[in-house]
Amino acid sequence: MTETATSTAISGCAALAAPALSNKEAEVTARLFAALADPARVKIVNLLATSREPVCVCNLTTPLGLAQPTVSHHMKKLVEAGLLEREQRGKWAFFSLNHEAVSKLSGLIDLEGGS
């Protein structure tokens, strides 16, 4: 994850209690929260959090009630945010939660963490 770390929102965001957020820090942090600012993406993360194994797109369209291109659109947003990881297995694309990113997101909100 070293080479892609700088391109995801989870790697460039700042804690809410950090002193004097810059414009760029605020923008990156906002983009991270925006990744979870959609009901479909909240459901996706919820489904992945409660599933022990990675899940492919074809197993998400039915529980989400969305068309396949729409699901792919949401997966891309979550991967770009750094919250999900994508793994290609043959013609299937399996997605799993990036637990490190999720715990980092949780830590962002803690008011004690000054940076």
Add this chain to the structure above:
Amino acid sequence: MTETATSTAISGCAALAAPALSNKEAEVTARLFAALADPARVKIVNLLATSREPVCVCNLTTPLGLAQPTVSHHMKKLVEAGLLEREQRGKWAFFSLNHEAVSKLSGLIDLEGGS
């Protein structure tokens, strides 16, 4: 906060690791994250988190670089989400962080919390 608790997003949301989020739960949770999905609102929460005293709108327009109606718009969103509390002092409106809501938000993301 008892009578307003049911109208804010922070009171109706569900943890990301809760089993089988309903449509309504996903929507409320998404609306909560949407409250922080804007750079200006991230900055507002950051300013309030680093300020020991409540802050009025007139002291936010300059550091945010936004017009007064825009700042009021953002404050309303944050109050509706339950993250901020509003207190009227004469002709000034003072806002402060709802620490309980913020810590609850942090707990939402923890994957261990199954409900």
Add this chain to the structure above:
DNA sequence: TCGATACATCGATAACGGTCGATACATCGA
């Protein structure tokens, strides 16, 4: 090689949301 399957991308459309000027309302001082 060919059809079927899984997924991503493209283009279009509709809805949402941030922004600001103008304005209304409330409060305070003179």
Add this chain to the structure above:
DNA sequence: TCGATGTATCGACCGTTATCGATGTATCGA
């Protein structure tokens, strides 16, 4: 009472985004 000040609301504009059908691409089985 009257003007000044602080906020909220309104209306409009515009960029963003969610959604889907159509299409392209890659993989697998026959």
